[in-house]
Amino acid sequence: MGHPEEVDVIIAGGGPAGCVVAGRLAYADPNLKVMLIEGGANNRDDPWVYRPGIYVKNMQRDGINDKATFYTDSQPSSYLRGRQSIVPCANILGGGSSINFQMYTRASASDWDDFKAEGWKAKDLVPLMKRLENYQKPVNNNTHGYDGPIAISNGGQTTPLAQDFLRATHAIGVPFSDDLQDLDTAHGSELWAKYINRHTGRRSDAATAYVHSVMDTQSNLYLRTNARVSRVIFEGTKAVGVAYVPSRNRANNAAVQETIVRARKMVVLSSGTLGTPQILERSGVGSADLLKQLDIKVISNLPGVGEEYQDHYTTLSIYRVSNESITSDDFLRGDSEAQKEIFAEWEVSPEKARLSSNAIDAGFKIRPTEEELKEMGPEFNALWDKYFKDKPDKPVMFGSIVSGAYADHSLLPPGKYMTMFQYLEYPASRGKIHITSPNPYLEPFFDSGFMNDKADFAPIRWSYKKTREIARRMDAFRGELTSHHPHFHPASSAAARDIDIKTAKQLLPNGFTVGIHMGTWHKPGEPYDANKVHDDIKYTAEDDEAIDNWIADHVETTWHSLGTCAMKPRAEGGVVDSRLNVYGTQNLKCVDLSICPDNLGTNTYSSALLVGEKGADLICEELGIKVRTPHAPVPHAPIPTGRPATQLVR
Known part of the structure; x- marks a missing residue:
């Protein structure tokens, strides 16, 4: 035309x-x-x-x-x-x-x-x-x-990891909702919807x-x-x-x-x-x-x-999951057989194929409790009083699970993973963009302003702790990929710990499976109460500083x-x-x-x-x-x- x-x-x-x-x-x-x-x-x-x-x-x-x-x-x-x-x-x-x-x-x-x-x-x-x-x-x-x-x-499709995530999220006090996108609900978890046509499988x-x-x-x-x-x-x-x-x-x-x-x-x-x-x-x-x-x-x-x-800010932390878990890791890793199988699925039945999902099947919106606010510092508390306190429909943070590692797989050890994203929805930080020339091909001056307001650190730190507790309470949890967590002091009780699956299996009593973090076990068929299996991780001021440094080093745009x-x-x-x-x-x-x-x-x-x-x-x-x-x-x-x-x- x-x-x-x-x-x-x-x-x-x-x-x-x-x-x-x-x-x-x-x-x-x-x-x-x-x-x-x-x-x-x-x-x-x-x-x-x-x-x-x-x-x-x-x-x-x-x-x-x-x-x-x-x-x-x-x-x-x-x-x-x-x-x-x-x-x-x-x-x-x-x-x-x-x-x-x-x-x-x-x-x-x-x-x-x-x-x-x-x-x-x-x-x-x-x-x-x-x-x-x-x-x-x-x-x-x-x-x-x-x-x-x-x-x-x-x-x-929805992976079993999503259901595992929702159960563990409920265990830490975040209720399930059939629709977090009703313009009003600001504290709950749900099966994340997607911009995908269920009849065609297409974006x-x-x-x-x-x-x-x-x-x-x-x-x-x-x-x-x-x-x-x-x-x-x-x-x-x-x-x-x-x-x-x-x-x-x-x-x-x-x-x-x-x-x-x-x-x-x-x-x-x-x-x-x-x-x-x-x-x-x-x-x-x-x-x-x-x-x-x-x-x-x-x-x-x-x-x-x-x-x-303005933007929204994200950090991500990666965890190992059981070998039985359904994840996108083999596909993303470039395994030729996995890719061939997954693309063939699409050709036969795209509306049901694994490619008709983004592997982000569940998530939450959360607001802090009064007790949690006390730990989030004066800068965020001032922002809370001004911006959130009287608007109960505003979530402070989003979180989501990806059934797979959102990372460069060439740098990861073998295994299956899940990724926990933490999203800051209302940053106080601000930036700017301006041209440097009338020439449209020349780069502008750009200052994203990321994290230039101290109030933005506390909610991300708080949400990292939340998603970590959720991960540790999931049945599929098999350890923390330490390269994608804060660098805590090795002697800290908050230190991230990976798990050697082979050694762990040798140490288990008959009929038991790897269950939760740091040497606690769960026998299949027994009633499962995540809050009784272990206590929340306790963080010191030094640990919080390690998280904040990790945030500064790794926080990214959410586009x-x-x-x-x-x-x-x-x-x-x-x-x-x-x-x-x-x-x-x-x-x-x-x-x-x-x-x-x-x-x-x-x-x-x-x-x-x-x-x-x-x-x-x-x-x-x-x-x-x-x-x-x-x-x-x-x-x-x-x-x-x-x-x-x-x-x-x-």
């Missing part, structure tokens, strides 16, 4: 929100010409995208899959003990929805209410949450939708749901991939188009070659928390001081552009960037208003997670879709058209690709 030089609406960025806006607008009015410009490749029928179980490969910098752009802190951070954090940003149509972990969670009601923006309260947004969902799990509340384009299910990504489905039946949606929007074209303060460049400047030091496309009605920036502020600044929208230094004409002086960068073009009053550093208009401009909106003025306690794919749906409604209202639903049917059969599974085994 040819690409016109002028359309009605241009969307710059094909992540989840951009796909929603493009698809909704084009489907609403077949006469409306819409162009979607994406910096990465087309994701259509890419087996590295649609097969859920190989998502780990998309996160690697190995030259095979170029599906992410990596932003590294411009300077070493004293808060990370001299380390520079790395934040990957999706570089493919569908954005993070094409390569993410596929974990389905939703923000709490108070998260949206905290935006303090007209039309953005949770009660206003629930109809849009339901509109986007094709929820495929049984549930006992009225917050989910069943006819939308985004499929949500438990995936093809449910935003481009397939909103863009390809429209382009298959209509001719008014134009898609340009492998093209990076450099800047917005203004006439005065009115946005009238964009300039884009090839995603890679193949000729070193060559002049930037721009292509101009004009927009008759509107330009929508949806290039994400890291991309959108850079486009704005190259266009003359941002801090006047910075723009003048770079010799960029100031269109609108908005010092908030690129500021208040949940948000907040650099905040929706709040201009006088408070805001960049967009409640209708997503960029202050000081006309016909220019931002529709992505950069608009969040505060954090959202969730895996942010659900929030990006929701911001896209809200943005689509606002734009349709201004254009005098209406969103049509259902948007598109969710396919119930795999689409053949003509590419044999063996080509995927590398």
